[in-house]
Amino acid sequence: MVLNKKISLVALGVVAALGVAACASKSSPQSDMSFFVTSVGSGKGADLGGLAGADKHCQTLAQAAGAGGKTWRAYLSTSGAGGFNARDRIGSGPWQNAKGIVVAYNMDELHGANNLTKQTALTEKGAVVNGRGDTPNTHDVLTGSTVDGRAFPATPDMTCGNYTKSGTEGAVMVGHSDRTGLTEDDVARSWGASHASRGGCSQAALISTGGAGLFYCFAVR
Numbered sequence: 001m002v003l004n005k006k007i008s009l010v011a012l013g014v015v016a017a018l019g020v021a022a023c024a025s026k027s028s029p030q031s032d033m034s035f036f037v038t039s040v041g042s043g044k045g046a047d048l049g050g051l052a053g054a055d056k057h058c059q060t061l062a063q064a065a066g067a068g069g070k071t072w073r074a075y076l077s078t079s080g081a082g083g084f085n086a087r088d089r090i091g092s093g094p095w096q097n098a099k100g101i102v103v104a105y106n107m108d109e110l111h112g113a114n115n116l117t118k119q120t121a122l123t124e125k126g127a128v129v130n131g132r133g134d135t136p137n138t139h140d141v142l143t144g145s146t147v148d149g150r151a152f153p154a155t156p157d158m159t160c161g162n163y164t165k166s167g168t169e170g171a172v173m174v175g176h177s178d179r180t181g182l183t184e185d186d187v188a189r190s191w192g193a194s195h196a197s198r199g200g201c202s203q204a205a206l207i208s209t210g211g212a213g214l215f216y217c218f219a220v221r
Contacts, residue, residue, distance in 0.1 A: 029100030030126060033067045034219035036098060037141060037177055039123035041213025046142060046160035046172045046201040048215070051078060054163060058217035065098065065124040067219070075192075075216035077144045077151040078162040086192075087111065087149030090218035098126035111148050116191045118178035121216075129214065131178030140174040140197070140211030147193040160201035168200035174211060 038061055041048075048054040054074035062072050077086040087107060094105040101120050104110035118131045118139075131139040144159035145151065152158040152173070157165075160172040173196050181188025181195075188194060199205035206213050 029096070030098045030124075031066045031069075032100060033062070033065065033096065033098045033124065034070065034221055035095035035103055036061070036065075036124040036217050037121050037129050038214045038217060039125055039127065041142075041203075041206075041215070043203065043213070045166040045203040045206055045213055046163055046170075046197065047166035048074070048076075048142075048163040048213075050163050051076060051084065054215060061124045062217065062219070067124070070219040072217050072219055075143060075145070075149070075218055076163060077146075077149070077159065079144070079151050079157075079159050080154040080162070083151045083154075083162075085150045086143060086145045089220075091220040093221060095218055095221065097122045098124060111192075114191075116177075116179065118180070121177040121191065124217070129177045131176075132180045132210070136207070136212070137210040138212040138214060139176045139178045139180070140194075140206060140209055140214075141177045141191070142172050142206075142211075142213065142215040143175050143192045144173050145192055146173075147190055149192060158196060160197070165201040167202055168205070170201045171196040171198070172201060173197075174206075174209075177214075 058072035058074050062068050073089045075086045078084045094102050096102045103116050103120050104114040157170040158173045160170045173193055175190050175192040176194045179189045198209055
């Protein structure tokens with residue numbers, strides 16, 4: 001009887017351990033995340049170290065959040081020779097946030113009637129980005145893109161020198177992550193192309209209009 005009891009206890013322990021392991025192996029919404037707004041920028045305004053630096057920033061933040069096992073790209077367009085459209089860098093979807101909520105199932109939806117709101121355009125940590133009415137307001141998100149995710153002509157500068165400038169020259173197009181602006185029109189509510197930065201590309205210039213140098217990151221799917 002004693003031996004049987006010991007065997008039973010061992011068996012129960014094995015089953016419990018297997019149960020814990022199974023729970024741990026299940027992917028969490030954050031590990032399945034394929035879209036986020038960066039919780040921090042480069043600290044140098046719109047100077048992100050170019051597209052390569054921006055992509056690296058996305059990858060680093062995703063890795064820290066437990067979602068580094070994917071290829072991450074910044075949603076940024078570049079202009080001029082060899083320019084890129086932001087929409088061509090991020091795969092075809094679907095994309096979901098750190099809470100497991102799908103923000104868009106495909107490219108057409110992303111640039112149309114998507115599910116991007118202040119409550120769903122979350123950081124890699126699952127936090128809400130400050131919007132209009134919050135202190136500080138950081139809803140200006142760098143995109144350098146048109147409303148449909150494409151590149152602007154080389155002039156005037158709408159990418160802060162393809163994300164290499166941090167001074168008083170140049171400008172960068174930003175969208176509103178909370179879909180809220182001074183008015184209720186489509187431009188003010190655009191997540192990708194609301195207005196250009198004012199006063200240049202520095203951190204101070206971005207802050208002055210409600211930004212912090214944040215940008216969108218997507219996992220290529």
